[in-house]
Amino acid sequence: MIAGAFAKPCGFVGTASWKWDEDRIIAVSLDTDAYDLADRRPHTFSRAAGKYWISIHNRSEDLEWAEQKIHWLFSQAGVPCPPIIVE
Numbered sequence: 205m206i207a208g209a210f211a212k213p214c215g216f217v218g219t220a221s222w223k224w225d226e227d228r229i230i231a232v233s234l235d236t237d238a239y240d241l242a243d244r245r246p247h248t249f250s251r252a253a254g255k256y257w258i259s260i261h262n263r264s265e266d267l268e269w270a271e272q273k274i275h276w277l278f279s280q281a282g283v284p285c286p287p288i289i290v291e
Contacts, residue, residue, distance in 0.1 A: 215240035218270045223289065231287045232274055236266035262290060 218236030222229045238260045241249040249260050271288050278285035 217266055220270065220274055220288075223286075229286055231289050232285070234267065234270055234274070234288050234290050235262060236270055237261050238263060238266050 216237070216239050218234060218238075221233050223231040223233045238249075242260050267290060274288055275285050
């Protein structure tokens with residue numbers, strides 16, 4: 205992230221967007237890519253482990269963290285959280 209643009213250190217974890225049906229929101233679509241892991245620890249998250257690449261996409265730890273944050277945001281707004289789906 206851009207230094208000085210945020211009050212605390214942060215980095216991109218994922219994207220949450222609305223899933224629509226006509227004119228109403230029916231779910232939150234979630235996917236994650238922990239790019240900071242690849243940047244900060246490339247030997248762990250960007251290199252091949254054997255013949256397979258280690259993925260930073262939709263890691264269970266990142267999905268769990270993002271889902272907790274989404275639920276927290278809805279609770280702060282006093283609005284029921286729609287289902288969260290991972291695509």
